[in-house]
Amino acid sequence: MKRKRILIIGGGLAGLSSAVFIKNADDENQYDITILEASPKFGGRTYSYFDKNYDTFFDNGQHILAGWYKNTFNYLKTIGSSNLLNVQENLEINFIDISGETFVLKVPGVIAPFNIIFALWKYNAIRLTDKIKLIHVLRLINVEKFNDEYLLSVSADILLTRLKQSECIRKYFWNPFIYAVFNSPATKVSAKMFVEILKHGFSGRKTSNLIIPKTDLNKLFIDPALTYLSNRGVDLKPGSRVKRIVSENGYVSSVILENDEAVECDFIISGVPFFSFKRLFDEKEYPGNFKDSDMLRASSITSIHVFFNEPVPETMIPLNSLGMNGLIGTKIQWVFRRSNVHLSLIISGSDFIKLDSGDTITAEEKAHISNLAMKELALCFDGIEKLSLKGVKVIKEKRATFIPDNESYKYRVDASCNIGNLYVAGDWTNTGLPATIESAITSAYNISKFF
Ligand SMILES: Cc1cc2nc3c(=O)[nH]c(=O)nc-3n(C[C@H](O)[C@H](O)[C@H](O)COP(=O)(O)OP(=O)(O)OC[C@H]3O[C@@H](n4cnc5c(N)ncnc54)[C@H](O)[C@@H]3O)c2cc1C
Incomplete structure (x- = not known):
């Protein structure tokens, strides 16, 4: 029997988990899977990177899971990293x-x-x-x-x-x-x-229940998935941006990469974010029953990493068992203790949070955000301002999620369309959930049932 070739565009959680779920059920080894990821690294909006100055891994933002994230737990169990969760x-x-x-x-x-x-x-x-x-x-x-x-x-x-x-x-x-x-x-x-x-x-x-990673995001979500997939023969291609999906008579035959190479396939799964999806098609080839996904609007998250030269005393911040604390009446919403000298602070929806200057947090310069963060920490936690500060690092993720208003229902697409061999995964597709890890992985799980 001739094996079928599945191309997955995008190696974020939706793309990776599509491959994991399909391979996990592929007892007869019917499918050859290739994942084409534009960036040199996999993970999309869930990633970590090493920073030499601080000699540590940074996540692009603290990710929190909830007890109802059923498909996410299945994914982590399948790739063998569910033991790296800190579960309340x-x-x-x-x-x-x-x-x-x-x-x-x-x-x-x-x-x-x-x-x-x-x-x-x-x-x-x-x-x-x-x-x-x-x-x-x-x-x-x-x-x-x-x-x-x-x-x-x-x-x-x-x-x-x-x-x-x-x-x-x-x-x-x-x-x-x-x-x-x-x-x-x-x-x-x-x-x-x-x-x-x-x-x-x-x-x-x-x-x-709330659940947080015990380790950085790559070690929990990405690296074990890449090992799982390469052990099962999945072809992982970072640095491979897809320029265009070529379809004819309601069927995708190939994709064209940025270097103009054509890659043929039997099935295609898109795992790209909402702002990249429509660009994959020639205007006249965009599936008729697909909605205008590029009309979804983005919402940002700002993360502030604060490093001290000395340990933050455990009694200074009333942390729960996960090492987190919610702030009320401040721009900073959450504090996480990443180590005894490293706090990570979160401002969700930072496009909507205004400063006295009238600017939003997202538009504000990083130096001002650092100052604001230190002032707010001092207001809430007695004595923290006296600790010797090593440095502050601000990460703005401008397109962290889409805005989940009633309009958004008009622009989220279904998993399948009138192009018979094309499936669409991603946190922004029609899962009924907000843009979360669970939405991305649920979309992938739903698609895996077609194979
Ligand atoms: C700072 C931050 C904090 C967050 N916190 C939480 C949280 O606490 N809890 C939670 O549940 N969720 C959280 N999220 C949301 C969660 O990270 C996302 O919902 C999830 O990662 C989306 O996965 P995805 O695979 O759908 O999309 P993405 O991660 O965006 O993956 C898409 C991939 O497609 C690739 N791509 C795009 N175009 C092309 C192309 N033309 N060719 C090839 N590849 C392409 C991209 O490079 C990318 O790797 C957070 C997000 C951010 C940014």
Whole structure:
């Protein structure tokens, strides 16, 4: 039997996990797979690199997983790196605000929804009447009170207003949650996607748990996948940018690389991001039933790595078991302790966060962002300003995710189209999830079922 050739364009998580899932089920070794990645390295938006000055690996941004990331865990198990996850037993987040007061959201190990109800009941940041309103929201969502037509017409912000959520609940609960999951403010999040995520997150005993890598992103997600794939004969081609997909009579026959080489194939899987997808086609060959993926709008994440010459005392920052802390009332949203001398700070949705100058965080110069970060750390953590600072490094990822508003539903494409042998994976495709690792890997898992 002649083996079929699958070309995968893009070696981010969607491309790599497509190959992993297909090869994992390919008992009869029917498929030859080649992954064409434009960049010299694999990983896409999930990558780490070594910095000589600091003698350490940097991630492009702290990645957090949640207990409901089912396909992600399958992927990590298959490539053999799930032991490199730091998994919370139950959700526990410590918050601190600019007055230095701390608040703990701690879910007990009982069945849902009692686990989250109990946690909110004990959450000391909000008043009793607000707690009742907040628990009411989670209850209403589970009884499907809102129909899709309504949810697709309003933002999460409008839904929360309708559900009488006070400024205080938003500040101490919804805003941190929404920025962390959607990388955008509530006004820019579709109520439909918001409700879907609440259902995923709060439906089980462990679905709301947070999980972080024990190591850098490459060692968890990328290097073990490359080993798994090369052991199974997958041809990995970094530095191979695809210029164009050639299709005729509803069928892709080949792709053209940047050096004009044509590569033939039986099937093609695109794993490129939304801003690159449409460019792969000649205008007249763009699949008729595909939407205008380039109309999705990007949202950025800014990461700030702070290095000290001396250890940050463990008692200075009220960390949870994952070594993280949420900040309230500041531009910085999360602090992670990467080592005793290295803190990593996160500002999600940094295009939407304005400074006194009127500029957004994303537009601001890196030196100003560093100063702001140090000022905010000093406001929240007593004595941190007295520690000797080695240096600060700012990484802006301008197209970290897409903005998950109601418009976004118009531009996310399905896995298959009217070109019979073309499949589309990626965090931006029609998975119903926001742009996350789980969306990228779910899209790949869904495609693997076609093979
Ligand atoms: C700073 C940051 C923090 C994040 N935090 C989280 C988090 O905490 N939790 C979470 O779940 N998600 C998080 N995300 C989102 C997550 O990283 C992405 O959703 C996921 O990595 C997307 O994977 P992908 O494979 O769909 O796309 P990508 O990673 O963008 O991969 C696409 C690949 O295609 C390649 N490519 C593009 N054009 C071509 C071409 N013409 N030819 C060949 N190759 C091409 C690119 O080089 C790239 O390698 C974060 C993202 C960032 C940037």
